[in-house]
Amino acid sequence: MDENIFKIRETFIDEGHGCNMWLVRGRHRNLLFDTGFGYVSLRSFLGEDVSRNVVAVSSHSHCDHIGCNHEFECRCIHSAEASVLANPTGANTIYDPYAVPEMIAVPIDPLEVKSHKITPAAPTRLLEGGDVIDLGDRAFEVIHVPGHSPGSIMLYDRRDQILFSGDAVHNGFRGIGRTSWYGADQDQYLASCERIRELPVRTCHGGHFASFDGARYRQIVEEFIAWRWAVTVDAEPSKTSQ
Ligand SMILES: [Zn+2]
């Protein structure tokens, strides 16, 4: 996306299911924001030069974002979801029912989708809102945005106004990660949106789908706020991926 920011995707998985992984090369360390499903090795793909100096940060603990965490020495996640990384199950990572053979665009054995297990990899650093991931020439602030999941975080480069938003804000269905999965809470998400609506953003790189600018970012957040205030308890969003 620029000379030091790279978007990595598992191209055999559709965009709604397979997440965007973000590599940011820094002077002293490299940031890896999310690691995919783990069907193939991300460390081999990145190579040793990059991998040995990676800080792997998880936007949250859903199965599409944490699958290769075990391949990296330094693993960070918000404290609210630390236990999921240590003891991932089909239920707490939403692998069941989220991962389905139909999400694989290029055939690999569908049975592998059913039998795949997320490898346990306890975090080595627990994050809270306000913590900083310092790469040397560039630093990211942790913004805690519970809602899509209890420990969802975004990483924010205040100097360049670049935001990595995970599943909290993206350019897909209603612009947000689905809020009806395990651990999701729409009222919490509403409160998070109220807090982040004024964040100065130049470019937002989401956990799924294409990146977008600050105007679209504000539009997505405002639309969710307006929708949440308008909707009744009975009018739960229709089911879609995310
Ligand atoms: Zn996701």
Ligand SMILES: [Zn+2]
């Ligand atoms: Zn998610």
